[in-house]
Amino acid sequence: MKVYFVSDGTAITAEVFGSAMLSFFDVKIDTISVPFLTTEDKARGFCKQINNEIALGHQTLVFYTISDPVISDIIQTSDSHCYNLFGDLLSPIENALGVKARPTAQKAHGIKEGVYDGRIDAINYALANDDGCSVKNLDEAHVILLGVSRSGKTPTSLYLAMQYGIKAANYPITEDDFDPLKLPSALKAQKKKLYGLTIDANRLHEIRTGRMASSKYASLRQCRYELSEVETLYRQERIPFLNSTRLSVEEISTKVMADMNLDRHRV
Amino acid sequence: MKVYFVSDGTAITAEVFGSAMLSFFDVKIDTISVPFLTTEDKARGFCKQINNEIALGHQTLVFYTISDPVISDIIQTSDSHCYNLFGDLLSPIENALGVKARPTAQKAHGIKEGVYDGRIDAINYALANDDGCSVKNLDEAHVILLGVSRSGKTPTSLYLAMQYGIKAANYPITEDDFDPLKLPSALKAQKKKLYGLTIDANRLHEIRTGRMASSKYASLRQCRYELSEVETLYRQERIPFLNSTRLSVEEISTKVMADMNLDRHRV
Structure with a gap:
């Protein structure tokens, strides 16, 4: 099983969360991190790579944190199971906070001003x-x-x-x-x-x-x-x-x- | 808004994931990490603390990664919005992997043998x-x-x-x-x-x-x-x-x- 951690940023969030998730399973897993996936071209290239893996008989999973819905949709067109890590929680949290999410690129591990x-x-x-x-x-x-x-x-x-x-x-x-x-x-x-x-x-x-x-x-x-x-x-x-x-x-x-x-x- | 990162382990996964999630929102947030919440007593104590916060008029959110379903259920009885970060993904990933999750305490940030x-x-x-x-x-x-x-x-x-x-x-x-x-x-x-x-x-x-x-x-x-x-x-x-x-x-x-x-x- 190959698991990809994909992100428009460092992919550290996907890596940390995905690894924690996978620690519940007693399965041999290869992990591959794919950071800075910020363009539609890169997303299509990634899908091609994944589809090749699958065509060769490999099993794959994709965990991703990508803000741009267009890029996110391209990832979803691949033949792999793909999990948008923020996907399911974003709208309940919008409701709880009473504020809409800003669709900015993921900068969770960028420079934090002031600290x-x-x-x-x-x-x-x-x-x-x-x-x-x-x-x-x-x-x-x-x-x-x-x-x-x-x-x-x-x-x-x-x-x-x-x-x-x-x-x-x-x-x-x-x-x-x-x-x-x-x-x-x-x-x-x-x-x-x-x-x-x-x-x-x-x-x-x-x-x-x-x-x-x-x-x-x-x-x-x-x-x-x-x-x-x-x-x-x-x-x-x-x-x-x-x-x-x-x-x-x-x-x-x-x-x-x-x-x-x-x-x-x-x- | 007070956001709690709660875990039966170090709470690092909840912290990393929760912080990334919150970086989409332009809201002033206090974060509090609650690690090693491993017993039902501690969970009930935590609920009491949260309910007091809410009674005092504070807004709260809880992000948690807890494996024991009994403890997890206790957290959910609090008056706060509570998000089980692994909750929604665990069963689709079980299906994708064809393996059941082991309900072990979260050791994502424990010692990894061999590395x-x-x-x-x-x-x-x-x-x-x-x-x-x-x-x-x-x-x-x-x-x-x-x-x-x-x-x-x-x-x-x-x-x-x-x-x-x-x-x-x-x-x-x-x-x-x-x-x-x-x-x-x-x-x-x-x-x-x-x-x-x-x-x-x-x-x-x-x-x-x-x-x-x-x-x-x-x-x-x-x-x-x-x-x-x-x-x-x-x-x-x-x-x-x-x-x-x-x-x-x-x-x-x-x-x-x-x-x-x-x-x-x-x-």
């Missing part, structure tokens, strides 16, 4: 405040992620910045903080922004082994030791924390935003 | 190969973004890694490469992977001024000079390139993947 610079600032902030490399600007942070090396801090900071414009610093907890067990001094004034990550020792051992096999750093014993200390530190300092082992970056980010009451708006 | 490590690797790769800071691993790159300082290389590399698991290095073109105008030697063996970014001089001047006001680096004259040279270099070396001025990170990434024939699958 764009904030997004790039947040990405630069995450990079400049990654892994404790700067502690000067922690006042600006919306949240500061803590954790031992390789517990998921950096991808989470970058995701929060990229998708939500949230300024997330991250700070590594290391052996230096264990004897006596205490919060790094740079973080003491930022207590309310702290959020801890932890991870299962076996998984951490596996990840660190991928980076530095047979090192003390990667040993299961060292991983267990660091995680036990850091979790004790979180409890001692009453820092909320999360085990990231079986969670995606999206799930970790979602929990962080919820637990820390961060303003959640996609940018 | 997850690749994603984290790609993020680490983008960080390690940001801004030309390493040229040792360029053989591994799927694409190498070129451009003058602040033309959009870093956010694009990170987005490609985060959302598509694509290993994108990026390399700055500087004055050192202008006299004589030539490709940095580290890039010569990677010619087929190169993709250039450019940007309007006024916009670059504005961005650089935000970082380093009144510097030679930020001056309009310097921006014009660097951009004119880099565009000449792209043409001379036949490197495909794109003007990023009015494009979001998503749009730039989409063009890069399309122009460079990169394998596009969300991770």
Whole structure:
């Protein structure tokens, strides 16, 4: 089965929605994204391609988000099952809002005036405040992620910045903080922004082994030791924390935003 | 108007789809995401909250992606307009695929077995190969973004890694490469992977001024000079390139993947 995500924009909405939909089905699927399909010619070319696939005996599905009704109608003339993702909902939502939809090209993933610079600032902030490399600007942070090396801090900071414009610093907890067990001094004034990550020792051992096999750093014993200390530190300092082992970056980010009451708006 | 994005998972699908839908309407909207709504109790609590909003005279809409039909039915008992985003499409797609949907909790943004490590690797790769800071691993790159300082290389590399698991290095073109105008030697063996970014001089001047006001680096004259040279270099070396001025990170990434024939699958 070949599934096409087609759009007059980036096709990200069709991709996200279509993939979520398909995750309900236990079927082997090839996905193909077709962005920037903005002309009737391109639409006819796409139909020809799809019809060829079908003539060759392939099964196809098309999920599309296209505003221009003429282009949309051309897509529908293909021999494939085609689903207009906005189609069925647009008119009930018009009724609910009491406003007609503007038939503009899909710009859901275009530049959003007024938030764009904030997004790039947040990405630069995450990079400049990654892994404790700067502690000067922690006042600006919306949240500061803590954790031992390789517990998921950096991808989470970058995701929060990229998708939500949230300024997330991250700070590594290391052996230096264990004897006596205490919060790094740079973080003491930022207590309310702290959020801890932890991870299962076996998984951490596996990840660190991928980076530095047979090192003390990667040993299961060292991983267990660091995680036990850091979790004790979180409890001692009453820092909320999360085990990231079986969670995606999206799930970790979602929990962080919820637990820390961060303003959640996609940018 | 308050719009709620509700899910038994991260609510990212509802957020992406719902926001795209709402971008057709010229209405002031507050959005609130409600992730991890996984129990009947939580669903009843949510209905109470919505009904209170409505009793206070607020207008509300609810977009939801919830698999459990019991929880889904509870949401529908609220006084708000509620749209089950998968609802209308699930049974036509069952028919098209000839397979029944599995009523599992929505894990579209959970960990995907088999691709997850690749994603984290790609993020680490983008960080390690940001801004030309390493040229040792360029053989591994799927694409190498070129451009003058602040033309959009870093956010694009990170987005490609985060959302598509694509290993994108990026390399700055500087004055050192202008006299004589030539490709940095580290890039010569990677010619087929190169993709250039450019940007309007006024916009670059504005961005650089935000970082380093009144510097030679930020001056309009310097921006014009660097951009004119880099565009000449792209043409001379036949490197495909794109003007990023009015494009979001998503749009730039989409063009890069399309122009460079990169394998596009969300991770």
